[in-house]
Amino acid sequence: MTRLLYGRPPAVFDPPADAVQTSPLIPGSTPLDTIAPGSAEAVTVYAPPGAVERRHVLALALRALRPGGRLDVMTPKDKGGGRLKGELAAFGVAAEDTPKAHHRRCIALRPQAVEGLDAAIAAGALQQVPGLEAWSQPGVFAWDRIDAGTALLAEHLPPLKGRGADLGCGYGALALVALRSPAITELRLVDLDRRAIEAARRNVEDPRARFDWADARTLGTDDLDFVVTNPPFHDGGQEDRRLGQGFVRAAAGLLGKGGVLWLVANRHLPYEADLDAAFRRVRLVEEVSGYKVYEATK
Numbered sequence: 638m639t640r641l642l643y644g645r646p647p648a649v650f651d652p653p654a655d656a657v658q659t660s661p662l663i664p665g666s667t668p669l670d671t672i673a674p675g676s677a678e679a680v681t682v683y684a685p686p687g688a689v690e691r692r693h694v695l696a697l698a699l700r701a702l703r704p705g706g707r708l709d710v711m712t713p714k715d716k717g718g719g720r721l722k723g724e725l726a727a728f729g730v731a732a733e734d735t736p737k738a739h740h741r742r743c744i745a746l747r748p749q750a751v752e753g754l755d756a757a758i759a760a761g762a763l764q765q766v767p768g769l770e771a772w773s774q775p776g777v778f779a780w781d782r783i784d785a786g787t788a789l790l791a792e793h794l795p796p797l798k799g800r801g802a803d804l805g806c807g808y809g810a811l812a813l814v815a816l817r818s819p820a821i822t823e824l825r826l827v828d829l830d831r832r833a834i835e836a837a838r839r840n841v842e843d844p845r846a847r848f849d850w851a852d853a854r855t856l857g858t859d860d861l862d863f864v865v866t867n868p869p870f871h872d873g874g875q876e877d878r879r880l881g882q883g884f885v886r887a888a889a890g891l892l893g894k895g896g897v898l899w900l901v902a903n904r905h906l907p908y909e910a911d912l913d914a915a916f917r918r919v920r921l922v923e924e925v926s927g928y929k930v931y932e933a934t935k
Contacts, residue, residue: 639676641701643669643694644683649738650711652681661776661831664850668831669694670758672701679707686716690776692724693761696754699728702747708732711742728753763835772839773808774832778869780808786928787811787867790901793922793930797821799862802891804853804884805829805869809837815865816843825861827853854883860893867901882911889915889935898933 642656645663656679659669680698684691691712698708708730712718718741722734725743729752732745763774766781773780779787787807791814798820803812806826816824826837827849834850849856853866868884870877885908888898898916902908904927912919916933923930 639672639678641669641672641677641680641698643681643698644685646681646683646711647738647740650681650709650740650742652683653679656681662829664829664831664852666831669697669701670762672697674700675703677701677706678703679709682708682710684710684712684717684721685776686712687775688717688720689761691717692757693775695724696728696757696761699730699747699751700754700758704747704749706747708745708747709742710744711737711740713740728757763832763839771808771810772836774836777830777833777836778805778807783810784867785926786901786903789923789925789928790865790867790899790930794865794899797863797865797897801825801861801863801865802827802856802859802888804864804866804888806837807833807867809840811865811867812837812841812846816841816845821845823847825849827851827856829853854887856887856891859891861891861896862893863897863899864888864891865899870903870906878906881906881908885911886915892935894935896935898931898935900931900933901928902931903927904929 640653640656642658644660646652658666660666680702682698721741721743722732725732730745732743734743761775766773787810791811796818797815800823802825804827806812806828812826823845825847828834829852831850834848838848866884868881870881912933916935918934920932922932
């Protein structure tokens with residue numbers, strides 16, 4: 638029997654060290670939806686904040702568990718913790734609910750019969766989004782819309798050429814715009830979220846595209862001609878400006894001399910010092926509607 642872990646719970650919850658990691662946000666992990674039904678003896682879940690995504694993960698965990706298997710789920714009180722016990726009850730699972738370290742924690746044994754798993758799994762699965770004309774999945778950044786920052790950057794992108802990368806590519810919206818330029822020879826789409834990469838593979842059907850499930854900040858060096866990015870600035874629902882600053886430094890490492898970074902960011906985010914430190918020339922292209930677009934040349 639297998640023990641599974643989804644996500645990285647705080648150490649106070651004593652997550653099992655020997656469990657198989659299944660989070661799509663940890664490169665190299667095993668997809669939870671590929672676990673054979675009834676094959677796990679225990680599943681520990683650090684539940685995501687989005688309701689549809691969370692129910693999807695809970696349903697997959699319950700499907701993977703054998704009857705009598707132990708489910709241990711926790712999530713911050715202000716990110717779905719108050720609804721956790723009720724969501725499990727809707728599947729026919731009676732859970733013990735306790736507060737701990739600003740979280741709610743539910744522990745239960747999987748009953749012989751559960752209900753509603755297929756519907757919850759389907760609702761949170763990779764899907765074609767009506768009106769978006771693209772594949773995406775709940776949990777992916779801006780999964781069911783064109784993010785305003787991405788749209789602004791796409792509006793200002795010039796025809797790019799040579800080899801490049803889209804760091805934090807999401808489901809591929811910006812890559813599709815960039816690849817309109819016939820002078821691009823290769824575009825590397827990089828994202829920390831496996832679901833985003835799977836969606837992008839379906840949406841970006843261009844032989845010049847390459848796909849990389851990885852943390853953009855760990856890619857090392859290259860000699861690229863351009864990088865485009867709408868970097869993240871939230872981690873686990875909390876603002877973390879170091880994420881975007883790390884993307885700026887990563888882009889500088891990937892670019893060759895004369896290479897260009899095109900970046901969009903929320904107006905309040907302080908990336909200017911990092912841009913000035915890593916690039917020879919930095920130009921503010923646009924500042925509107927709470928966003929700013931930069932062109933930076935190495």
